[in-house]
Amino acid sequence: MLVNALIRRAEGAGGSAMVLAKGDATAGAVLLLLVERGANPRFFERGLGPDGAPALIRSGPQLFAEDGEVTAYWQRRRERDSDLWVIELDIADGERFAAETMTLN
Structure with missing residues (x-):
């Protein structure tokens, strides 16, 4: 859901979204690959913030030297967690958008 x-x-x-990998429908965590116009890839997932409240947490490398590294990162995560959903969102201000949609704000 x-x-x-x-x-x-x-x-x-006005953005786009794509399921890169389907996880478990009820128990799978969601790893978000956020980009803006196909650039500036960064990963986030739902977790606990410093205050113990649910938050969108930065995940993975801060910078990627090559496009292949982005795919390699989420594929490694899927190898360890086959229930993991991987969703690519290409939208302006993706962190805010994802936090609002996941009702973290």
Whole structure:
């Protein structure tokens, strides 16, 4: 349900969303690959913030030297967790958008 909401809201807001890997429908965590116009890739996932409240947490490398490194990162994560969903969102201000959609704000 969360993945469908992300996709619908992204497309409704003029962005795009794509499921890169399907996880478990009920128990799978969601790894978000956020880009803006196909550039500046960064990963986030839901976790606990410093205050113990649910938050969107930066995940993975801060910089990628090559496009292949982006794919390699999420594929390594999937090898360790086959229930993991991987969603690419291409939308302006992706962190805010994802946090609002995942009701973290």
